Amino acid sequence: MKLVTRAGWGARPSRYDLAYIASTKGTKVHYEGTYVPKGLADPGAHGSCAGHVRDIQASHLANTKENYSDIAYSALVCPHGTVFEGRGQHRQTGANGDQALNKAHYAVCAMLGDSGLVVPTDAMLDGLVDAIGWLRNGGSAGAEVLGHRDGYATACPGDPLYAWVKAGAKRPDGTAPQGGTSTPVPSVGGIARYQVVINGLSYGFGAKGSHVTEVGKALVKAGYGKHYRVGPSEEWTDADTRNFSDFQQSLGFEGTAPHQDADGVPGPVSLQRLLGHLPGKEVKASVVPPFPGRSAFVLGKSHPAVTTLDGGLVRKGYTRHHAGAKYEPGPLFSENCRRNVADFQRATPALAGDPDGYPGPLTWQLLLS
Ligand SMILES: [Zn+2]
Ligand SMILES: [Zn+2]
Structure with missing residues (x-):
């Protein structure tokens, strides 16, 4: 299974904490129901699939009528068979039509349209089975696989995909989704203790x-x-x-x-x-830009790298030398900037031997990581 997490496709944060859901009766299959270009299924077009998911999330967040707190689907599947995490496991979907329907089933959306790309590729059917199995194994989804139109008046997920659902939602090689039975979290009376x-x-x-x-x-x-x-x-x-x-x-x-x-x-x-912040380790590793060379830091001269350096000083709190009301990042390598760098060097054991305030490669690395 090829899975791209929310961080992997660049998801925007949810607008509200998404409602927890212990288990579901199963999974409902959806399509986009708009025009999806046939070219999205080209073997070389997979690079644009993550952007396609970001567009869907943006359109849902902009939908004031539904007031979505996030992309509506639990997961999405591209024509190349990759599964993109939507709201994910144990989160109530917003796609099935109403609250009761959303509590009962997860929602997996195939990147198929009602015009343009309307017939699922074999890779997409494999990806849909992967997504259903992923929700069963990690999200306690039950055995049912239905279409959006089951229980709600809609054309979704389109005739070709609905025919596939009715035929048992099998892989092109004939195998059905594996694994997973519902194991609901026992309910605890009154106050949450998890x-x-x-x-x-x-x-x-x-x-x-x-x-x-x-x-x-x-x-x-x-x-x-x-x-x-x-x-x-x-x-x-x-x-x-x-x-x-x-x-x-x-x-x-x-x-x-x-x-x-x-x-x-x-x-x-x-x-x-x-x-105002999330404590703990950032999931995304911070990437330190390459050291620009010592010639970027000449007193009284400007260089774009000084603004980057200032960002590190501000984030780490080395700003006691300043000209105006407070220390402001900017391209000028000023005497205040040099003194703030020197403070950082003095406070950092690996640098304390030579706190001259002129950044070398190690100062740069430690200040910006
Ligand atoms: Zn639908
Ligand atoms: Zn793709």
Whole structure:
């Protein structure tokens, strides 16, 4: 199976925390239902498939009538058979027609149109079976495979694809989707007591660490601390969950039962809104631009690399020397810039031997990574 994650295709963040879904009865198959150029199926056209997915997400986010919080589908499949993660496993889809239908089935969209590219390629059928298996194995999707038109008045997923669904949704070689039976998460009464991992850090009942204290303090500061008897601590308690639920509701999230979007267990969206950043390791590795050479840093001279250097100083907090109200990035290598670099060098063991404020390759690397 070829899978491209959300980060891989450059997904924009969800507008709200997407509703958790423990399991479904199965998966519904969709098509785009607009014009899709036949050329998208050319063997050399796969490079444009990720952009095609980004366009679909942009159109859904711009759809004020549906008020989507993200791309509507659980996954999408291109004519070359690659599966693109949409809302993903254990997230309620927005594609099946209404809330009840969206809770009951995941939604997989084939990049097929009602004109232009209307007949699925063999690779696409393989990819659809891959996507269905992926939702079964990792998302507890049940055995049903249906079309969007089953249960909702629509032409989707188009006659050729619907005929394939009715014939058992098999691979071109005749095999059917494998694996996966529903294993619903047992429901817990009243208050959510599960954990989520965001950027490598755990949140929810029982989670421990300084990042838990950070959330508690931010909740108090934002006015959502009324459930604390003692102050926030390093261990996540029911009081943290209750306070975080209040905060989620203030953002417009609804549903306070466990596994709904205001149940008090953070998602990336609410956490980012509370803290202004996401603690933990960035999933995306930062790429340090190549060292521009020492000639880029001459006192009183300008060079574009100085703006990049300044960005590192600001991010790492070495800005105490400045001319105006605060230190501003810019192309000029000023005496203040040199002094701020020197501060960084003094504070960094590998550089402290020669804190002259003129960046060499190692200063550049360490400041920008
Ligand atoms: Zn559909
Ligand atoms: Zn493709």
